[in-house]
Amino acid sequence: MTRKLETKTIIVASHNAGKIREINELIGPLGFEGKSAAELNFETPEETGTTFEENAMIKALASAKASGMPALSDDSGIAIDALNGAPGVYTADWAETGDGTRDFAMAMEKVEKALQEKGATTPEARTARFVSVLCMAWPDGHTETFRGEVEGEIVWPPRGTAGFGYDPIFQPKGHARTFGEMTSDEKHGWKPGDAEALSHRARAFKLFVETGLEA
Ligand code: IMP
Secondary structure (H helix, E strand, C coil): CCCCCCCCEEEECCCCHHHHHHHHHHHHHHCCEEEECCCCCCCCCCCCCCCHHHHHHHHHHHHHHHHCCCEEEEEEEEEEHHHCCCEHHHCCHHHECCCCCECHHHHHHHHHHHHHHCCCCCHHHHEEEEEEEEEEECCCCCEEEEEEEEEEEECCCCCCCCCCCCHHHEEECCCCCCHHHCCHHHHHCCCCCCCCCCCHHHHHHHHHHHCCCCC
């Protein structure tokens, strides 16, 4: 990063329990402590952007301004080739039930239905990627973003109960298990010092770390 972190506490600009857990797992070994926007009762800002970068910036800036401290957000989603990149930035919206809750079993069924309607039944026709854009923002409005992507395919039926969101239907390229069948460490596939990472979030995080975090 062009700007260094001068604090060991980072505000994790998220209300999503799965993401908060994964971000804490990634920053912990580097000696940082996360405090989430959910714990601090910050309001959830409206994600009005049309790109992962824009939405990541909206979330990180909202938490940085509310806390007066550096804040890290993640805007992520799954882009499916046969669906022209959908659900993309609308990945969370596909799980909305209408009463303010999210149902990922339903969202995964929607994905499968859309793929069936396109006749996408072979692995080659079901390619997809998970995208994560991390944004570090400071209270004065400075931001830095990092993008990670992992290629894979959509499988059906869902497999595994680990992880969160769409993990049970995403099988990363070169692997025989879905993210839902992997431990958290296997899904990240990275720890400080490693040359490679697996998940989109860990890949973005690796870039974030490589650009220099120390105060
Ligand atoms: P947002 O970034 O809060 O707009 O939402 C991201 C959406 O993508 C959520 O619905 C997540 O469940 C989904 N998502 C993001 N990253 C992952 C992941 O690592 N595994 C499974 N689902 C994910």
